[in-house]
Amino acid sequence: MNARSSRYRALLTGGAPTQADMEWLRQQNLEVEVRGSELSESELAGALVGKDAYILGGLERATAAALSAADDLKVIAFLGVGYHAFIDTAAATTAGIAVTNAPGANARAVAEFTIGLMLDAWRGITDLAMETKAGRWHESKGRNLHAKTLGIVGMGAIGTIVARIAANGFGMRVVYASRTAKPELEREIAARRVELSELVAESDVISLHASYGPQTDRVIGDAQLAAVKPGAILINTSEADLVDPASLRAALMDGRLAAAAMDGYYIVPAPAAQDDPLGLLALDHTKFVVTPYAAGATEESFRAMLEANVESIGNLLSTGKDPRVVNPGFRDHAQWLPVRARSRDDVESVGPA
DSSP states (O other): OOGGGGGOEEEEESOOOOHHHHHHHHHTTOEEEEEOSOOOHHHHHHHHTTOSEEEEOSSOOBOHHHHTTOTTOOEEEESSSOOTTTBOHHHHHHTTOEEEOOTTTTHHHHHHHHHHHHHHHHHTHHHHHHHHHTTOOOOOOOOOOTTOEEEEEOOSHHHHHHHHHHHHHHOOEEEEEOSSOOHHHHHHHOOEEOOHHHHHHHOSEEEEOOOOSTTTTTOBSHHHHHTOOTTOEEEEOSOGGGBOHHHHHHHHHTTSSSEEEEESOSSSSOOOGGGOTTSOTTSOTTTEEEESSOTTOOHHHHHHHHHHHHHHHHHHHHHSOOTTBSOGGGGGTOTTSOGGGOOSTTOOOOOOO
């Protein structure tokens, strides 16, 4: 950042920066206020007053109302990849606020967590543990993952790591559906690119790693779940809205899917099971396991995401440009940008992997 950057003030929510992190942030000429992970709309609005940048790592929503009083806010940097459920991007764009995320920074953490959910759903580990603690010692016979087929939807950074772990560690066959072919990976682990319809019919494990957008909204619905292989499971460590919740519940209830596991939920924070209007949380643990956006949360990934966010903030505040901007239209409304940086022509927008 340039000399003027000493005036830059930032809000960081949800994260747990160490003293070393805070010292590093000061070295980046950021004056950072750290707040909790579940700010109300009014609390967030108050916390954003006077802030130049906002690193969103909590469960709060950057709604139009929360952003309305943030007259000085120039950048919202999402501490992760899947920002859409937490940020009213249209409102930020209209207000001239750049939105960035941190693609790839937590890829290893999410991939490892995906494997954990896969094992849990495949073998019913959570349910077995809860039943045992309740004094019910059930006999259980599971299935090996070895030689089963893993279907990956979205072969970006996370999907690639998952594919390698599954193929090299478990001896799984890998098929994938992706916008682009991955010839190097195909040679390395004999992965095969297929259409989504073939993937859902052939896979024992379906793992979702596509970025969310209009083309992937509810990409898994009735038609796809009607075609799944008997005994298949579904893992979603991307975004809940890739899967239609009513279709998912129906497929789990009637046995078309043996189990599903996801990190994050359609409602955040998730309600108690008896209050869930979608009915998924009331399903027993052999059918459905959900975790609270924990996949990318490791010490290593936190620092990597924080560094990516701070780099984006620095780039935008000093030059008006950054390759991680996901809403290039903000330039049409951002009066704080240098005139030379208001054109979208020379700026590449990079979304989630």
